[in-house]
Amino acid sequence: MLQRAIDTEDKALRRADILSAARKLFLEDSRQLPSAASIARESGLAKGTVYLYFRTKEEIFVALLAEDFAGVLNAVIETFSGTWQTEGIAGFINRYVTYLDSRPEFLRLDAMSYSVLEQNMGDDQLRSFKLDLTRGLVAAGRVLDNALGLVPGRGVTLLLRTYAITRGLWQSLDFPPTMRALLADPEFAPIRPNFRTELVEALNEYWRGAMQTN
């Protein structure tokens, strides 16, 4: 039997183990959530133990998503704090896209949140997830407002739209290995540009339009 997680710190560690097992398995097949049994196996725990730390399987993945969201928002805040002006918007966009690259599960998971993840969660969990998200977004928006001298509240809007472009493009341009083979023919080229390149360009165009007085 496993060593027991008695104090808060150990428990946090165990929770993190579960999350990391879930992340790993999800990356192996991003089209569906891994089973609770497989997550338990991968984290070296019994099934029941997993349910000691999360109330439903979906909660695990929403927690993962929350981590990633927090990470993005932090990246944004860091970018726009202190010395940001040296980089300009293009610099921000680059940093942002690079961050996304470091979190390959993020956008895949995000694409399931609307139709899969939010299905089987307690209202409380869902609400508190959305609340954290909102607060993080507002905080980051405020940093933007300051850094760019925007009308208060404009920062949140820009972030929301930036994020919309991101998730929208991802879902248009990411193909699982199987489909990639299926769409290898050059005729499909128009719908298969590279995600990263496309995102950078699209965001640059958007921000150019958005920052322009009109």
Next chain:
Amino acid sequence: MLQRAIDTEDKALRRADILSAARKLFLEDSRQLPSAASIARESGLAKGTVYLYFRTKEEIFVALLAEDFAGVLNAVIETFSGTWQTEGIAGFINRYVTYLDSRPEFLRLDAMSYSVLEQNMGDDQLRSFKLDLTRGLVAAGRVLDNALGLVPGRGVTLLLRTYAITRGLWQSLDFPPTMRALLADPEFAPIRPNFRTELVEALNEYWRGAMQTN
């Protein structure tokens, strides 16, 4: 037992019945695909009959999605053909958003395509769906190229990005009734602007940036 659909026309009719039953049921609860049994019941057919017209349940909804996609692309083509210059980009955006409003199932279905619909389809079906999509997109892109005097191929890119913004915003801003109640608190206001308004603004900003020489 139903009268048999012998000739091609009858068959097309029966197929349409199934599609319309599926659309109706999906609109009643857009968070999950209706069951095959309920679709059969709603269309007045037996379960087995439905499977004579579609190989899997998901195919039904992809067919629905294909119809809607074709509709959007048609709307785009119409807008940019002939007399379009009287409207300008803002006019196009308005028409586009209005069209979306008339197809309430479209974006909901679209939000499931990445993680649900494309899961359980034959490769053939998937490929031919994507092929139609690509061709339609390229055709519409060409119309844009002509109407706006763009570098050939630029039109497709603009459409792809326009669509990315649309689906991204939709997934950020559409909440099912249950969640709407859950997020009624004003603290959630920043993540709950009106979809239509937000989409119009975001698209205007994007197109402004995109059309600007740089």
Next chain:
Amino acid sequence: MLQRAIDTEDKALRRADILSAARKLFLEDSRQLPSAASIARESGLAKGTVYLYFRTKEEIFVALLAEDFAGVLNAVIETFSGTWQTEGIAGFINRYVTYLDSRPEFLRLDAMSYSVLEQNMGDDQLRSFKLDLTRGLVAAGRVLDNALGLVPGRGVTLLLRTYAITRGLWQSLDFPPTMRALLADPEFAPIRPNFRTELVEALNEYWRGAMQTN
């Protein structure tokens, strides 16, 4: 694959198959309901097929119980119809107890109805089970009223009390094999009289007291 039960008669047959499989398995271990899987296996059907005929596992056993109840009530009605007077109450009691002997699962199942069976059933099923029961009881009571020249309604009461004595004694005196071994010591003799003997005596005493004018 199995031959399909198309018409009503075949379906009734299939239903009966399931019931008889369930009865058999229950008799093998009367302390808990057999699993749905084992019932399917025993009746040579797939699990899903069982659920085509019964909405929950408990419904199967309640159906069994209903059959047995109907049987008892029929036995009562037959006993008291026509030529009954030749037998007297003692004759009725004998017939009744003999009938019970022929249905070894009946009282075991009955002992679970209060705490197990009625747990996982739809309200509709439960209500209609109770309704049938009530009607049968009232009908049999009426036959008693006539045969014995009782105040109308008295028959139902007598049946209810007769049944109470039966189930009460059963639960006091029936021991599963394991427990029988455990209670082999003569010290336990006072709580281990033979069920049948005891029931006959108790019923005779009860009816003697009940039929006596007072």
Next chain:
Amino acid sequence: MLQRAIDTEDKALRRADILSAARKLFLEDSRQLPSAASIARESGLAKGTVYLYFRTKEEIFVALLAEDFAGVLNAVIETFSGTWQTEGIAGFINRYVTYLDSRPEFLRLDAMSYSVLEQNMGDDQLRSFKLDLTRGLVAAGRVLDNALGLVPGRGVTLLLRTYAITRGLWQSLDFPPTMRALLADPEFAPIRPNFRTELVEALNEYWRGAMQTN
């Protein structure tokens, strides 16, 4: 952490705490045994601690049942000791029924003993429970024999049958709140007489028949 129960008295106290917590929870929902976790919570102990005092969850409830049985038998003994003749059998029946009323969990628990409680107990526990029961019954039977001038051993029989009528009627006439609503229709009246009234009448009839020389 709770103060440790070192001496026998403390232990008995703790045991009593658990029993009273279990009784309380069972009264709140008499259709199923409360969970071990809830019993621990309600008694202010840890789950593991409960298992220091009882080997299985069922043992707790059998202990409860044993307490109640002892109570009934005591009531019987008291009734028939000393001055009992002033009351007559009817007086005894009344006292008995009144005692039952004061122990609302008793018959509910009893109804589970056959199919639920005796399932998951150690043989030792089960045997010693039955032994106590037998001894108590024999003792009470003897008191009856004396008070009523019966053939030795007849008292036990009368008690056993009295109890059979009691538990049989209870299971026929007690309905949980949900079912009560379901059976509100007057058509169900025949199976819904009042338990107490019915029990008193049935016992009077039985004892009349039983005490009569024949």
Next chain:
DNA sequence: TATGAATGAGTTTTCATTCAT
């Protein structure tokens, strides 16, 4: 003794799909 973290067996039911009629 007391604790509560960890265990893992155990089972119903759904529902997309097939195929005998």
Next chain:
DNA sequence: AATGAATGAAAACTCATTCAT
């Protein structure tokens, strides 16, 4: 072509009990 009876895989979660601390 149409039917609908039959199939059977698939998986989340609970909870009594144990045992390391």
